[in-house]
Amino acid sequence: MVREEDALVIAARDVAVPVAPAGPADGCTEDLPRLMALPGLIGTRVLFGRRQEIFGADEEARSIYRVISGAVRDVTVLTDGRRQVSAFHLAGDVFGLTAGPRHSHSAEAVVETVAMVYPRRPIEDAARRDARLACTLWLAALRQLEQGQDHVLLLGRRSAVERVAAFLSEIEQRSVGSGWFVLPMTRRDIADYLGLTIETVSRAVTRLEAEGALLRAGAKRIRLRHAPLRHLMGD
Amino acid sequence: MVREEDALVIAARDVAVPVAPAGPADGCTEDLPRLMALPGLIGTRVLFGRRQEIFGADEEARSIYRVISGAVRDVTVLTDGRRQVSAFHLAGDVFGLTAGPRHSHSAEAVVETVAMVYPRRPIEDAARRDARLACTLWLAALRQLEQGQDHVLLLGRRSAVERVAAFLSEIEQRSVGSGWFVLPMTRRDIADYLGLTIETVSRAVTRLEAEGALLRAGAKRIRLRHAPLRHLMGD
């Protein structure tokens, strides 16, 4: 089994893998807002109207964005009209990061939204010189990566009711206050985020209400009851 | 609509957003292997047996990995046994990156696998000093982020046959040669990656074969016929 080319390989079961005595390991600054205010990184506050496109798919990625207020959706549309929302960005979130020269999806304001817009080139130039900034951008990307993995788990292995329950929990946590909160997006956005139809989302919300897992005031004003909600979330 | 606190905000439709004249924009070095060979970053070649766990969920993230040969799966298991594979890593891929101190999922060798293992702390220390390394790690994370978004689109808005067709295309592209290639993973892994059951994966492959979109030699040895395959992929 051990061929010559593997001669220097250590079998994982035979030896303890050499490791650093890891501590909290968050050496990078988490304070992206302040870093982005560094000299030379001049951002612009921009107001986007409801449903306004912020950038389009295949468009050159010239800017990086941070939400001040409002909500933004990342959208991919297939040629036959099927639509997928891959992420929502709320106040404080950074979006528009991409490895390549072009965006792979579009971003649209869900409601009237104010965002800081930073030109990409100067940011990347600065990141190439300032390791702290680069490290911070790395963390921002990793955090989005982990959100994406949660999303994959949601879409791959959860029922409709579980998806809607998890979605509402997520939005509640990312909204400011506790108690009542407002869904900025329509049922269509939610459905396209959860890989469902608007009818199924509607039925799931109705069912959650019937089971006592939430209270409603209109379609978008919601208050969760966490104890019964957890019961319906599976894990 | 424009309140006082928005006074300094520029409406996106009124002015051209100031942008840098963006070029190819890939200032960061893409050559992660060579960067990881920098002085001070001492990796270890480690051999993992088939199905061996490389790291577990909730385990401290002490290392970063790069696949030399073989294949690795990222796995999340819910308490009720439902299983989701969030990614496969093939030769050349970096994995084990995480923002927090702990892994959110486990990683397992799909087949006998050799990987380079780099201790995390020294890498992050170096990244905090060397902006090029930080920038490169940033790109690695962004690339995984984009793969995650493709995965979300797959799970959210594609039929079973489309998912399997897209999956086979993806593996073919990431494998070395052209023509025939080998699936290192079982039907269970594929099903858990695509959010399907093994029976549905099996039926989809059978159907793709019947429609002339692929040839089979055993369950894992495959050759794709791209023209008919595209037809069945929707977009």
Add this chain to the structure above:
DNA sequence: CGGTGTCTTGAACACAGTCAATCGGAGTGG
């Protein structure tokens, strides 16, 4: 107070899941 867009509800259907039996291929031992 009407009009329009969004949301909810209902009934029929379809796609993928479940349960169960069979097939196939790699490895093992006689």
Add this chain to the structure above:
DNA sequence: CCACTCCGATTGACTGTGTTCAAGACACCG
């Protein structure tokens, strides 16, 4: 070399969750 075993893959019949198509309720705004 063949028979046996085991695990994974395939196929079939039936079920169920979520979709589709269609109608109606609600709320927001002129």
